[in-house]
Amino acid sequence: MLFxxxxxxxxxxxxxxxxxxxxxxxxxxxxxxxxxxxxxLRTTELTWPQFIDVVTSPRVVASYQLTxxxxxxxxxxNAVFGLLVAWVLVRYRFLGRRLVDALVDLPFAxxxxxxxxxxxxxxxxxxxxxxxxxxxxxxxxxxxVGVFVAMTFIGLPFVVRTVQPILEDLASxxxxxxxxxxxxxxxxxxxVILPILSPALLTxxxxxxxxxxxxxxxxxxxxxxxxxxxxxxxxxxxxxLEQYDYAGATAIAVVMLVMSFVLLLAINGLQAWARKRQxx
Numbered sequence: 001m002l003f004x005x006x007x008x009x010x011x012x013x014x015x016x017x018x019x020x021x022x023x024x025x026x027x028x029x030x031x032x033x034x035x036x037x038x039x040x041l042r043t044t045e046l047t048w049p050q051f052i053d054v055v056t057s058p059r060v061v062a063s064y065q066l067t068x069x070x071x072x073x074x075x076x077x078n079a080v081f082g083l084l085v086a087w088v089l090v091r092y093r094f095l096g097r098r099l100v101d102a103l104v105d106l107p108f109a110x111x112x113x114x115x116x117x118x119x120x121x122x123x124x125x126x127x128x129x130x131x132x133x134x135x136x137x138x139x140x141x142x143x144x145v146g147v148f149v150a151m152t153f154i155g156l157p158f159v160v161r162t163v164q165p166i167l168e169d170l171a172s173x174x175x176x177x178x179x180x181x182x183x184x185x186x187x188x189x190x191x192v193i194l195p196i197l198s199p200a201l202l203t204x205x206x207x208x209x210x211x212x213x214x215x216x217x218x219x220x221x222x223x224x225x226x227x228x229x230x231x232x233x234x235x236x237x238x239x240x241l242e243q244y245d246y247a248g249a250t251a252i253a254v255v256m257l258v259m260s261f262v263l264l265l266a267i268n269g270l271q272a273w274a275r276k277r278q279x280x
Contacts, residue, residue, distance in 0.1 A: 082159025
């Protein structure tokens with residue numbers, strides 16, 4: 001046993017545990033913890049009553065509701081349709097498949113301002129899509145619906161690219177074995193395929209949610225940015241900064257940071273539970 005441990009240490013490609021851990025913690029502190037702690041320290045300029053007044057004002061609370069609500073809803077939609085897109089790309093061969101596969105990554109490469117202008121042009125009252133929705137009383141641009149559309153657009157690739165490699169490694173023999181045991185298609189999907197995909201699907205959901213939560217450029221064009229209606233929290237933070245209210249901006253940012261961390265921690269807990277249930 002001692003010989004095997006020594007041999008494993010000698011064959012390790014990366015540096016030793018102590019050095020690797022030290023470099024990891026140093027890098028995380030330099031890139032993540034120090035900048036975030038600066039936001040917490042800046043809020044100490046406010047007294048506790050002032051902090052509460054800033055982060056619970058009606059305008060700020062309305063921005064929280066829109067930002068977090070639209071982000072969760074967009075991530076859920078992307079989880080469903082991202083799984084469908086990944087399934088089609090992996091399991092079927094058709095003309096133009098490589099083109100569709102490349103189009104999935106387009107929101108990654110497209111500048112956010114270009115995405116916002118394009119979506120606004122499509123869904124405005126005289127846009128290609130908006131002109132057909134307007135007679136039915138469906139208005140997308142300059143409403144909370146536009147915020148949701150923009151968040152859905154930028155979050156889809158995260159789910160597809162997270163689930164796609166797992167689907168590629170998933171043997172089709174599992175489906176055939178399930179069918180031979182008498183399971184129908186729905187039972188095969190829910191009891192065989194979905195449990196295997198659930199950790200990756202939760203990861204894609206978390207990434208899409210985090211991306212939508214911090215999105216700014218593509219949303220401000222299509223949202224209309226009306227206070228209490230279609231104003232997102234990142235825009236409200238920028239507004240505070242433009243007014244030189246740095247303490248107020250960091251106070252809102254701290255609340256958003258804490259809420260985001262709690263939600264992502266809960267999602268990571270679900271991932272761990274899903275992996276444990278699979279016996280991984």
